[in-house]
Amino acid sequence: MPASAIGPALLRRLAQVTEQSLQPVAIPVLKALKLELHRVGKLVKVDSSAASSILGRAPSLCLVILKLVAFATRLPAPAEDGDARLTAKRSLANGAELLLNWLVAKLGASGGNRGLAGPASVRALLRSQALEAAARQAAGAAKRIQDAQPLRQALLTDCEECLDLALFVVGHASINVAPNDAEGITEFAAALAVSSILEHSARLTLVLSSAKAARVALPAHRALTALRSERCCLAYLYCGLVLDCAATVTPAAAAHLRAVLGGPCTRHIVMVEGLAALRELEGGPPPGAPPAGHSPAKKQQLISLLQALFPALDPAHPGPALKPLAAARLLLRAALAAVTSDGGPAADGGSGARSDGPCWVAKRLPDLVCRALALRPWRGPRLAVAADVWRLAAALLGQEQVMGRDLERGSVAASLNLLMVEVGVPLWAANEGRGLWRLPAEAPVEVLAAVTGGALPLLERLLRRAGEAPGGPEHDVLAELQSAEAPPSAWRWDNLLPILVYSTPLQAAAFVATATKLLRRASAQALLLRHSDPATISVELTADLLGAWMEYGHEAPHEGIVSAPARARLAQLLTLALPQWLPQLSRLVQEAAALDEAAWGAEQHGQRQPGPQEPELLLQALYSLTEDVFAAYALVSLDPCPAPGMQGAAHTAGHGGGACNLEAGVVPLLGSVLRLVQRGQPSPEEWPQLYYFTAAWAVRLARTRTAAVRALSNDSPAMAWRPEAMRAVAEALRPTERYRSLVQALDGRAAQLEAWAGGKEAGARPGLHVNFMPPAATWLEFWKPPAEAQRCPVLTACDNPACASLAGDSEAGLRLRQCGRCGRASYCCRECQTAHWRAGHREACGGSVDGA
Template identity: 30%
Template sequence: MLARQGCITATFVLRPPDTVAARRLACGFLLALLRSKALHAASRQMAAQMESVEAAAVDAAGPAAGEELMASLYVHKYVRNSLPALVHTMTLTACAIVMLSSPDEEPQMRELYAELAAALEDSWALEHAARAMLLQACNPRALHSLVSEAVDLAASAHTNLLLLYHCYEDDGEIADAAPVAARLRSVASGRCVQHVARCMGLAVLCDADGGSAYGLPPELLYLLPSGHGPAGGVMSDAAARQLRAMVCMMQLVDPAPPGRGGALALALRVGWLAVASARSRAGGEGAGGNIDSGSSASGGSGASPPAAMTALRPHRTVPQEKVFPLSVEALHAAWRFLSLPRAITEAASGSAVAEAADWWRLAAAVVDWAVPCSTGDAGRPDLVSFGVGLATVLGLLPDCDMLSLSAEPPPTIAAALDGGLLRCLELMMRRAGRNPQGPEATLLQGLVHHDCGRQSFWSYLAPLLAYGEPSQAAALLATLRKLLRNVDSQALLGTEHMNSKANLHDCILSTITDVLAAVVKQEDDAAAAAAAPGAEPPSPAAQQLLSLLSCAACEWLPELSQSLSHSLVTSGMASPSLLSALLAWLPLLAGRCVVQPYGTAAVSSAPDDGAGGGARGDGGGAADDGGWRALLMEEVGAVALLDASLRIVPRVAELHPESRGPLLCSLVAACCAVAAVLVEAAAVPAPAASAAAKGPSGAAAVSAKLTLPWRPGLLREAAAGLRSCGDQDMAAHAEGLAAYLELGGEGACGALRQAPSPPGPLVSALPPPTEARRLLPGRCANPRCANLAGDSEADLTLKACAGCGAVGYCCRPCQTAHWRAGHKGQCARGRGNGGALSELAVEV
């Protein structure tokens, strides 16, 4: 009795502490207890009684021997209750205080971590505790409350073992982290520990969904604690911990019975139970308020949950606060048993792709249904961790060369798309835009700002755009434009390096910057390698990706230009990385503008107004080019943007040289390219006498007069900054353009003879804007529409203006805004009558 009381006292003392002083005290006590070989002694005592019970069970006089063995109630409670409780409490508490410790506690906690792993491995204490606990649970005379308490304590210890393992699994800063983590894994891989964890979890799972027990005896399931509540209600927190402990322990062992396929099915089943619990609690409606089972994150893209999971109505549901952590843990466990993730070759079997697609369906459903269940600040670390985990998984998707994509998607891409990933990303973004402080916004920040380092957001977005459903991909780009439209002006000021961790607005800007910069870099790399599409045309996937890149340019660049121009004018600064990414696109657009040869353009008698009007003169320079010139000069407003950008040149000196040089280089290159397009549009036939001034292309030197609002002094200041960064060539271009402007735009300019550069192989292959805009028909007629209702831009229902029927709107506010912006007059002319605001009546 005294021994049992000692165990109870130690268990009480070891309760998880919540202060630094308490943690240090508990750490010292635990170290002393571990060094006293308490776990070894407990293991010997439990092993001795287990052997006696097993021997009595096969003895001819088994029942009498069994009664004699059980005569001492105190010994029974001590060995089957107190000792397992001591083992699990020591494990649970040690894991907790190590994970909660601060950096200054690290040396002592690292020592505790190593000694705990060594003691558990040497003593086999968890194995013996698992046997004792299972024997207690199988005893019909055992008190149900004692069994439930023991099972709950074991579940918490098992869960914390995995969390502690993840803390040190890949810690390169600790020399012996890997060997100690391997010891923990060995401890958790014991057959008894794994069997008990699976029995505990299956008891709850079968009680909740009525599914298979995979051969476990019904009488055992009946005796084990399960839902802890009335049928049709919510399972207890302890039951949810049993489920999570099962999927946690599955991650620490190689596929044991029921094998890889069975383990995968079991993990997915737990995840779908969590999702079904969230759906059941929502009354069959999506978290966004307008989603049903046919248009959820996975269903809307042609992917849908397995039929059995769609029809699942749990007998008991998972508590709301446990839904998200349980579903994410189930995803982690299931990922471990997939055969596809690293089989990225075409040789991957169809069954492997189908398994991975099922995983992505569950992941999409978790984002759709389980993520909204995670509310409050307490769940933010788990949401960020889940986002980083998704980014790590996405990082396994193969990189792609935009001009040489295969006709069929790689297996990993096919599985992700079939599982609804493309729509899931848009769903996450739209919900984040509706609630910037909500769980989806936190998840998105973790997804965008991951620590993989090897790949960027664009690297895994590109293959999804190339092989995904075109209208869904275009809808994602349109959603990003609306998010950009809603970005706070303060975020546009930014810093030298975008920080997607700061808030949702910085996350969106970081994402768009990453995509824009990645395309420019790939264009530069292709041009440097003299790459070309070749004799064969690009594959359908490559053509689709190129069309979507044109679509992204049409969607994002005008919005970015307007926002950054406003920020530059009002505050005198903008995010250097975002501004550099935007300016780097101007020469690409300029290279695609139709440039008429000298001698064919008619003379325009009207002087250029400095705002891009020269590009639309009567001289034919604005020939039909598919909309490139209109995109650059009118929608992006390149002249005004560059005027505002030049005004911050005096402040660029405050930036770090790594940011200063690229920004100044992008600015000067953009100025030269845009000026060259304007001069070319207003060009007059070159005099015969100037034929000697022909450039490398054979064209005569430019001799048109150009009036621009750019201040030459700022260009000279930019030239000085470029020289300080070592870029002599671009500094000369800035000086040459400044001299040209000082002369009133008369004469020849060497910088303009070389700009815009001929488009490289990638930009040359981009379809024109007029074609790219057809990817997402039926857009809201309000050009400033920022409606993020629903979970996809493609799902927005448009209603035609009842007055003219020529345009459609997604909502009443958009119709009102467009009416006031000028549609009132157009609508009245179309109807031939008055100007009352039309009702939205006809669905498009």
């Protein structure tokens, strides 16, 4: 019979049985019709087009099947000796519902019409009171098994048919209830609670699994009982998903659903099956490899059983619950197993719990983070829970299906933000209006959890992938981190400082190297934008971290903020970062100044519209340079006037002779800063410290580097020291009384620049000594020359000084290729080897004219 003719014929025969359901129907007729249903079901399983053809000619088939199921639930309870006619009717109804499930799955997977299963079918079941009738049947069947003396196979078979009907009714209703239909959810939740169908089904499942039933049941029946336990778990999971529709679940409906999910028999089955699935998934090969012998459908089935553990361990449900620590450890194990086993798409093509494991876990990650935070203080086994949360976040960010979905990706980003900010709250110390992290000698437990869980490699991987593919999902995660608001402050990159301090030297050095490569890739044009851009993450990262580092340089050890061992680790990180980051930041600001000058010229000639007056990121970079980076130059003894007591230590360390470097770097850099501040005109109320530090360094450099400043007074406009720029800064500071002497000094330097511009020698003017707070001398106890610092013994880096390759997830453990001629230089890629050869390695390698 062609598929187009199957639907009408099947519909007609089922309708006849339904209409005659209260009348005697021959058992052979019932068995023959069930065989027909199985034959059609097999056809549908292998041919999706057959499902469309059948329903196209028989659109009311779904309602007829549901009507048949409803009638079957109203049949009398199983008899002690079994009733062949009743068993045949229930078996026919179960065959019909199995066909319906196959039709739904096939049409859903192929994107066909799913109107056959939806809110209308749920309303039909609720109106027929099928849930109440199925619950009464399940309760009666369980009692008959327990009272039967002796227990016969016929009774078991009839009871199993009752259980199948009950599980279909509750499963079909929970799957197809509309998530945005508050009234429908309320009605469904009330029917679930009043009928207790889920609890009665679970109790019947346990009775069928008991030793008494096992002695009578055939081997095939025992295997089917295990499958019914899994179906019970899935029905429980779908009811839990209905509760997750927080926007449309009324308080009354939520109370009903929690009462249903708190049933002892149901939770017992969910725990048993979930733990068995967890053992099976964890007993396979290492993460990334599919478990041996597990098909995608089997893996998805196991993952669904793990997902059912989440509502079962919800402490808000009534009834006994696990201790918070035990529940958190179990859920984290289940989540890690679900992510690393990669369940793949669901067999029915649905969403939510029936989707792949990683995406479902990503939605649950904020709840797991909150469970971990509730366990503080993290000592003993609680520390392992906090570390596992970080590992879970890292595993989720490595999943393509999570990174490709906005909702799941945003959930992971929000969880990371909560971890980074909330974990550091106990370490935050207010000190004379400034905020600093307390850094004791030993890592605090909050930081230790992040370090143990791989927080630094996780963030390094995000940065590298965001730099390699600007605008990709990794950049979206970083952007959401920076835009998220959480007490006591929004995410800032200096939140990483405690993690950097207490990480292994290899991980910290790798992170610094990655930040350096990102700076080399950064675009000066992006600094002129009003908002953050994928290419500017490196500037924000390095500016924040440098600012935090230099703040610690002002703190004396006896103040209790930073211990001597932590200060030593900070200094070691600075010796790695400063020689690499300062030139790149200076380059970016000077290039941005040149671009801004060109744009200003175009505006003056009417060739373009005026751009934003306050590019936020550029102002942040300027503020970091004026407050911290210039102080960092002083730290490495580029300043010819170090603080008393520091000059000898600096020169002893081998950092003297920095005058020419200062003239070549800092003086034109501050000229660019002056021009950018003059052009951008940032609000003095919002950026008072930017104006102050710009003015203070301008006065100091004009006094100590007069020749360099005079040489630049007639240089390119982007770097030139102009009197109008000095006066613009002075005007911004003039209303503030405490800056009066600084403003007078600026006016004097501006007059001096004007005299030089007119070819005159300015008269001697009294200089203003700006008393900067130098970094504490304890920095220099651990300081190394830049050349020695770059030869970090724990990290083997590419020998190309301009390397910007971000291949791989970390700088640690990169495979390098050696120069084939000398064997002394190593490179991360062929491009770096070629570039270094052309940049001068040709001579160092022996002067050969051949390629390296």
